[in-house]
Structure formats: structure tokens, C-alpha cells
Amino acid sequence: MKRLKPTKLIAPALGLALLVPSLFPGVAQAEASKKIKSIEFIGMAAPVTAEDMAKAYSGASVHVTFTNGTVQNFPLSYKTLFKSNDVINGTPAGLAVDVYGKPIMDNSVPDKPVPYVSDGPDSNSLLSVKGAKKTELGGNPLSLLTHYEYITRDNAGQGAYGMIPASMSLSTIDQNKKNGELKVTNVKKVDFSAVGGLWIPCNGSLTPWNTHLSSEEYEADARAFEKDAKQTYVGSFTKHYYQDDNKVGNPYANGYIPEVTVHADNTTSVVKHYSMGRFSHELGKVAPDRRTVLFGDDGGNTMMFMYVADKTENLSAGTLFAAKWLQTSDKDGGAADLQWIKLGHASDSEIKTYIDKGIKFSDIFDTADKDTEGFTKIKTYPSGKNEWLKVKPGMEKAAAFMESRRYGAVLGATSEFNKMEGVTVNEKDKKLYIAMSYVEKSMEKDAKGEDPADHIQLPKMKSGATYELSLQGSQKDSSQAVINSNYVPATMKALIIGEDLAKADEKGNTAAVDKVANPDNISFSQNLRTLFIGEDSGMHANNFMWAYNVDTKKLSRIMSVPAGAEATGLQMVDDLNGFSYIMSNLQHPGDEMIIPEPLKSEVDSYINKFWDNKKAGSVGYISGLPSLAKLTGSNGNINNDNHNERKKGQVVVREVAEANGANLKWNQAERILTVTLNGKILSINTKTSEVTINGSKVQLQGKVALVNGRVLFPADIMDEFIKQ
Known part of the structure; x- marks a missing residue:
């Protein structure tokens, strides 16, 4: 849900001025009894004790200075709504369910079957649904959609990543009308049976029209599947979802963007947008025009995509583009101009027809095993190997939307990004932010000269970077046709970079602890002019969440998650019924810790105590953020939801x-x-x-x-x- 920003946000060098009128001088000023001069996040130190290293907590605060010289301080705290293995009204929140909505059983320990329950909660979308029934607690009724990305291990302790169908929960949330506290009153599973289940959902976003864009990342390699189906997770996923050992599955059935609508009666409906392309969808973020969508593409040798829908607030048909990186600098994370290559136009129904017919990789491409006339040499995810491909006559549309990255590489788009994660938009400045978790491997210069292309040539920076992209109109694609969007990324440069250490410190950190390492989830607050960044780092002993003010350039640590856990589910919620939240989850606590002994064993014992022997992730939020509407003495209507006005x-x-x-x-x-x-x-x-x-x-x-x-x-x- 797109939160309306104040009438005008003006950011002077010393801070943030809010609630200043733009088009209508005097209107907003007359309604406000106080004005804010600046808002600043006061960061917290990294955890020191073994106990704190095993917790999820915030020791940060928000410092608000008014133009009359008064100051208010707002301490922040992390609150757990529920753990992924909590049983709420008879259902474990992270329960994996089959096509019939029944629990998928883990039979890895003979004679002791238990349901599969995820320890990997990810994306959150907290939203208000018009006409929703009030909860029994008497507060404002809210809805929360949450991804459960995967199950780390089965009951026998063996890896289960990607083998079990993923799930999503719909939680009914009561928002206390006085203090804004959130409480869960019910959790149920979202039904994906109409779209063939849910494949590895990572991050997600809320659209301006109040629906949830989910994701399906790490799409199966259809070429490998055709050669040997056991080389992918497709078979295991399909057999478990349909509870049928004879089901073979289809790799082209997954790897898309599902859109979920929550209705007033607390039911949901789900569609998959096949016309938005098939690749490793970290998430899709809709631009303010309500039709341009920008994506993260997770993995190695990945690609930057853009989708322009035919109609506003309707993602069922549109045009897909892929970017070419034209490097302008290799300093401080690098910079480039972006050229966009049109892959094609399609509707969801057109692409679904191909899937229903059982199309295979060999129906789309001819292949060679060496340089051959008429074939293009490429290297891209998911194979990560050099391939020689030629699109079969008449199969361009299937290639564009079902093998988007391979087809994009054939047309000359850059397929050298590495671990492209979260995406968020700064509406006022027309900026897009993208997290590149690890700037290495395919993003480094090809010293051996073995790759088909070498567009990105950057020094290795394992701790990664967050990039800023300018969004512009009147841009032309590679064929010189004007792109029908005013939100086309035109330039790209590193904004926030990490710092690799030559050797690990006493806690095992191999990246500077006071800088962001391996950014993943990101979200932007229009009101606070702040970019929030969550880490998925193998270089920090604890992963953190950070607040970066885009005007003052100040970076503040505002949360720590348990050692070995990933900070996920990041969603900034600006003034929802007069209260603001930073939704934040954590997954797989204690997994692959880099802390040296004996500290590691001490931290591990606390993690087992706090997180149910590493079987629980957490769904929660950072509370304590100030309400700008209340601080300024306004009537609280400044940030009404845009979707309510449109309805x-x-x-x-x-x-x-x-x-x-x-x-x-x-x-x-x-x-x-x-x-x-x-x-x-x-x-x-x-x-x-x-x-x-x-x-x-x-x-x-x-x-x-x-x-x-x-x-x-x-x-x-x-x-x-x-x-x-």
C-alpha cells in the first residue's frame, strides 16, 4: 500500500523539514501547531555479550528536533508477533501445506512423522483492508501477509532447502488504537492451489493499489531438467505438493511473480503474472506510475529487468526489458549508464498457454557446444556455464518470458550482476535503490578472457553495495523506440559500500562492523527520508538493520538479529492509522555461524534456548517510531492511504x-x-x-x-x- 507523503518534503542540509505546503501556500501550515526541523536515527552498538549475540533487539532511538528548539527522543524496541513454529488457532504459522491445504509430513525419522514447519519467514506486507471485520480486541483490524521461504532442515537434520513447497500466511492483526501495539489474533495459510503452488518466495512488496507482490526465486534450470529431472528441485516440489509420487513436474510452471489480494471477508485470491518474465525474482517493486515494475534478480550471472504494464494497476499484460551496463567508473563500487533492450510483449494468458502445452527447453532453443555460425555464446544463471544458443523460429516470445535471462543475453543485455537483492523507490527524488549483496565474481573484470561478455569490470568487494539509480522519462530502448514510462532507470552508481577486512576480528567479522555488509532487504520511508537496509551477511557475526538518511548521509545501526540469522521481511510502514512501523523478521538463527570458539559455543547455547533449538524464525516489527501527524498536531489525515482515495x-x-x-x-x-x-x-x-x-x-x-x-x-x- 502506497503511503501518501506530506504535501511537501524539503530536506535542508541540517535535517528534514516536514508538513510544508507545496501547491497551496498556507493550507498545511495553518493546520500544524508545530514544525519539525530534523529527524535523526541514533544508532546502537554491535552486541558484545554472548547472550545479546543470540537475541533480536533494538537499542536505537529516533531524535526529533522542532523549529522552536524543543527535542523529543523516541526509544525503539523489537517486538516479536510470533515465531514461525508457534501454533495459532491450531495452525503452526510456518506450516507447509499441499494442494489440498493439508500439512506436508516429514517422514525423515522412521515412525515419527511430523509436519514440515519453516524456520525461514521472509517478506511482510502489513495492510489495511477496507471493510475488514473488527477483531475481538477492539482495535483497528489489519492484515499481514508473510512468506516462508524454505525449510532449512528436516527432522533428521538433513538439508531440505527447495525440496518442500513454500507457503504464505495471512495473519489477522489487531492495532491498538491508543498506542499502536500490534497483536496477532489469527493465522491461516494462503491457498496457492489455483497457480500450482509457491516456489521459494523471497522478498515482496505492497502495490499502490493494496495488493501483495510475492516472488519465486532461483528458478529451476529447464535445460538441466530436460536432460535429467533429478538435477533440479522440481520433482521433489511437485511430488510433495500434489502428494503424488507419479507427478513429474514442469520447471516452466514456477519462477514468476504471484499477486495476492486480501478481501474484506479475510479470504485471498492469487494470480501468477507470467508476462513479467521468468527469472530469480527477489521481488518486484511498482513505481509511482502504477505500471512500471523494477526487479531484483538473485543469484550469480543475473540480469536487471523492467516491466511496463499496458494499463495502470493491471499487471496481466505488458512489455519486458533487460538492461545493458555501460560502465562509466570502477571506483567505489562502480557507476554506469543503462541501456534497455526490449525482450517482447505478452499477456499472462499467452505465456500460460505455452506452459499448459508442456513446452520444453528444446522446443525454444537449438544448442551447440562450441563457437558455431548462427549461435550466440552466453553465460548466465541458472547454469552459470558458457552456452551456445539459437532461438528456434517463432519461439521468440516463449524465449523472452520463459527463459528471460538466456534470451536477454542473446540480445546483448548484461548478465553479470551478482546477488541482486532488494529494490525500493524514493518517489520524491525519482530514485531507485538496489542492493547488490556481493560485488564479486561475474561483476569483476574477466582476467582470463573466457566469458562471452565483460560489461561489468569492478574491483572485488565481497561486502557488497547498495546502488542508487536515477529514474527518467523520454528514454529510448536499444532500437531507439521511446519507452512508455517516466520511471526508466537511466544511470546507476554505488551509494553505500561495505569494507572488506584483511583478516577476521575477534568475533569473526570479515567486514567492517560499523558499515553495511551484504545488503539484502531494503525499504524507503518517504516521510523520514530514510533508506532502511537489512543484511544477509556471511561476513558479520551478527546481521544488522541500518537506517541511512539520504539527505544527511548518516548511517545508523538500528537492530541486531541472532548470530547466523538473516534479517528479512523488511517493510517500512509510514503512518498507518497514525502509527509507523518497521516490519522485520529473522530466519534460520544459528545457521553457519562464523564466530570463533569458545564464544561460538556460548552463543549457540543461548540460540538453542531462545529459538527452540534453531527451529524457529521470528515475525515482528520495530516499534517506537514517532507519528509525524501527531507530533505536528495535525488532524492525522495527512497520510491517508492512496488506495482508499482511489476506491x-x-x-x-x-x-x-x-x-x-x-x-x-x-x-x-x-x-x-x-x-x-x-x-x-x-x-x-x-x-x-x-x-x-x-x-x-x-x-x-x-x-x-x-x-x-x-x-x-x-x-x-x-x-x-x-x-x-
């Missing part, structure tokens, strides 16, 4: 106009707002509700609304103006 048939004119590259002009004396886009002119008189497009009057069903310095306007007319 009422209205949109905020400034947000939609700016998202589509339009110019705005406000006549204070006449109270007229003028929007100009591609030679078209929309005039809105907020006093008389008279509206014209290119001088012609437009008949409105209702009046134009002016609320807290924002013009609310009929969505259908605004959409028609944009599309003309």
Missing part, C-alpha cells in the same frame, strides 16, 4: 501528474491548478469545480475536493487526461 473514485492530482512527468502550476489568487503534459492542458478550479481539458469543459459527477493542501480529483478523468 472512492479520487486521486491526488499532484502525485499522479508528477508520476507521469507532467508540470503543475498553482494560481493562488484564482485557486486554479493547471496540469500540462505533452502539449495537453488540464485546468482545475478548486473554488467552482470547473474543469477544462484543452479549453473544453468536462462534466464532473461530483466536486473537486481540496484537503490538507491536496487536490482530490476523479480518477477516471485524470487517467483519461494522462492517456490522451
Whole structure:
């Protein structure tokens, strides 16, 4: 759910000014009794004791300074909503279920069958559903969708990653109306039977129209599967999901973006967007135009993709692009211009038809085993090996959307990114942030000259970097056709980089402990002007969550998770019913610890105590964040949800106009707002509700609304103006 930012966010060098009017001078100021001068995260130290190294906690705070000189401090704390193995209303939260919704049993220990329960909670989407029934606790009813990425080990202690179908839970949350505290009242599993189950869901995001975009990463290698099905997880996944040992499975059935809608009656519906391409989906993030989607592609030798939907708020058909890295610097994590290559256009139903027909890799590509005329040499995930491929006549669309990375490499896109993880958008500055967990291997210069291409040539930085990408309109693809989006990444540069250590310190850290190492989940707060970063590091003894102010450039550690655990499920929630949260999970505590002995054994004993012998992950949130609406004495309506306004048939004119590259002009004396886009002119008189497009009057069903310095306007007319 897209949270509306205040009417204007202005960031001076010394801090953050909030609730300052933009188009309508005096409106928001008159409603606010106080103004904020700056907001600063005061970081915490890394854990020192063995007990603290086994905990999930925050010792950070938020420092708010007002323009009148007063200061308020808000301590932060981490609160666990539930553990992944907690049984809530008869259901373990992380339970793996089959196509019938029944528990999938772990028979690894003879005569002691137990259900498979995940220790790997990941993505969260906390949302408010209009019309949802109130909980028995009397607070605001909220919904929480949570991924359970995998099961680390079976009951016998053997690795089970990817072999068991993944799952998602829908939790009913009660939000205390006085203090904002969240409590779980119910948990149930989301039904994926209509789309063939859920394959390794990693991160996810909330769309501006209040649905959840899930993910399926580490797609199975269809070429390897065709040669020997046992080389992939497809067989195990399929047999367990359908409870049928005769099921073979299809690698092309998974590796896409599922979209989940939560309804007012607490039911869910799920669709898979096959037209968004098949690759290692870390997550998809929708841009403010509600139709451009940017992705993370996890793994080695991966690719950067962009999807532009045909219609706003409808991801069932669109055009898929892949990026080519044109390097401009190799310093401090590197920089590049980006060129976009069009892979093709398709609808979900078109691609689903290929899958239903049982299409195979050999139906799409001819192959060779050496340099051969007519074949293109590529190297990409999932094989990670040099391949010589030629698309069979008429199979370009199947190649583009079912073998997106292989086809992209054939067309010249860069397939050298490494561990491309989280993606988030800074709407005001039109910036995209992408976490590259490890800048190494395929991102290094090819010293041996063996790779088919060598677009990215960077010094090795194992601790990784978070990159900033500029989002621009009027961009052309490699064929010089204009891309129909105002949110096309055009340049890319490292923003926050780690620091590798020459040797490990006394706790086993091989990356500087006061810098981010191996960024993974990221989320941006429009209100706080802060980028939040969670780690999945094999270089820090404990993984941390960080807050980075994009104006002051200050980096603050705000949370620590248990040694060997990954910080996951990061979602910044700005002013939901007057309260803000940083949703945060942890998975697989104590797994693959890098701490030296004897400290390791001491930490391990605490982890077993706190986390049920390493069988439990945690779903929770950081509480204590200040409510900006309450701090400024406003009526609390500054950050109403955009989807609620759109469901009422209205949109905020400034947000939609700016998202589509339009110019705005406000006549204070006449109270007229003028929007100009591609030679078209929309005039809105907020006093008389008279509206014209290119001088012609437009008949409105209702009046134009002016609320807290924002013009609310009929969505259908605004959409028609944009599309003309």
C-alpha cells in the first residue's frame, strides 16, 4: 500500500523539514501547531555479550528536533508477533501445506512423522483492508501477509532447502488504537492451489493499489531438467505438493511473480503474472506510475529487468526489458549508464498457454557446444556455464518470458550482476535503490578472457553495495523506440559500500562492523527520508538493520538479529492509522555461524534456548517510531492511504501528474491548478469545480475536493487526461 507523503518534503542540509505546503501556500501550515526541523536515527552498538549475540533487539532511538528548539527522543524496541513454529488457532504459522491445504509430513525419522514447519519467514506486507471485520480486541483490524521461504532442515537434520513447497500466511492483526501495539489474533495459510503452488518466495512488496507482490526465486534450470529431472528441485516440489509420487513436474510452471489480494471477508485470491518474465525474482517493486515494475534478480550471472504494464494497476499484460551496463567508473563500487533492450510483449494468458502445452527447453532453443555460425555464446544463471544458443523460429516470445535471462543475453543485455537483492523507490527524488549483496565474481573484470561478455569490470568487494539509480522519462530502448514510462532507470552508481577486512576480528567479522555488509532487504520511508537496509551477511557475526538518511548521509545501526540469522521481511510502514512501523523478521538463527570458539559455543547455547533449538524464525516489527501527524498536531489525515482515495473514485492530482512527468502550476489568487503534459492542458478550479481539458469543459459527477493542501480529483478523468 502506497503511503501518501506530506504535501511537501524539503530536506535542508541540517535535517528534514516536514508538513510544508507545496501547491497551496498556507493550507498545511495553518493546520500544524508545530514544525519539525530534523529527524535523526541514533544508532546502537554491535552486541558484545554472548547472550545479546543470540537475541533480536533494538537499542536505537529516533531524535526529533522542532523549529522552536524543543527535542523529543523516541526509544525503539523489537517486538516479536510470533515465531514461525508457534501454533495459532491450531495452525503452526510456518506450516507447509499441499494442494489440498493439508500439512506436508516429514517422514525423515522412521515412525515419527511430523509436519514440515519453516524456520525461514521472509517478506511482510502489513495492510489495511477496507471493510475488514473488527477483531475481538477492539482495535483497528489489519492484515499481514508473510512468506516462508524454505525449510532449512528436516527432522533428521538433513538439508531440505527447495525440496518442500513454500507457503504464505495471512495473519489477522489487531492495532491498538491508543498506542499502536500490534497483536496477532489469527493465522491461516494462503491457498496457492489455483497457480500450482509457491516456489521459494523471497522478498515482496505492497502495490499502490493494496495488493501483495510475492516472488519465486532461483528458478529451476529447464535445460538441466530436460536432460535429467533429478538435477533440479522440481520433482521433489511437485511430488510433495500434489502428494503424488507419479507427478513429474514442469520447471516452466514456477519462477514468476504471484499477486495476492486480501478481501474484506479475510479470504485471498492469487494470480501468477507470467508476462513479467521468468527469472530469480527477489521481488518486484511498482513505481509511482502504477505500471512500471523494477526487479531484483538473485543469484550469480543475473540480469536487471523492467516491466511496463499496458494499463495502470493491471499487471496481466505488458512489455519486458533487460538492461545493458555501460560502465562509466570502477571506483567505489562502480557507476554506469543503462541501456534497455526490449525482450517482447505478452499477456499472462499467452505465456500460460505455452506452459499448459508442456513446452520444453528444446522446443525454444537449438544448442551447440562450441563457437558455431548462427549461435550466440552466453553465460548466465541458472547454469552459470558458457552456452551456445539459437532461438528456434517463432519461439521468440516463449524465449523472452520463459527463459528471460538466456534470451536477454542473446540480445546483448548484461548478465553479470551478482546477488541482486532488494529494490525500493524514493518517489520524491525519482530514485531507485538496489542492493547488490556481493560485488564479486561475474561483476569483476574477466582476467582470463573466457566469458562471452565483460560489461561489468569492478574491483572485488565481497561486502557488497547498495546502488542508487536515477529514474527518467523520454528514454529510448536499444532500437531507439521511446519507452512508455517516466520511471526508466537511466544511470546507476554505488551509494553505500561495505569494507572488506584483511583478516577476521575477534568475533569473526570479515567486514567492517560499523558499515553495511551484504545488503539484502531494503525499504524507503518517504516521510523520514530514510533508506532502511537489512543484511544477509556471511561476513558479520551478527546481521544488522541500518537506517541511512539520504539527505544527511548518516548511517545508523538500528537492530541486531541472532548470530547466523538473516534479517528479512523488511517493510517500512509510514503512518498507518497514525502509527509507523518497521516490519522485520529473522530466519534460520544459528545457521553457519562464523564466530570463533569458545564464544561460538556460548552463543549457540543461548540460540538453542531462545529459538527452540534453531527451529524457529521470528515475525515482528520495530516499534517506537514517532507519528509525524501527531507530533505536528495535525488532524492525522495527512497520510491517508492512496488506495482508499482511489476506491472512492479520487486521486491526488499532484502525485499522479508528477508520476507521469507532467508540470503543475498553482494560481493562488484564482485557486486554479493547471496540469500540462505533452502539449495537453488540464485546468482545475478548486473554488467552482470547473474543469477544462484543452479549453473544453468536462462534466464532473461530483466536486473537486481540496484537503490538507491536496487536490482530490476523479480518477477516471485524470487517467483519461494522462492517456490522451
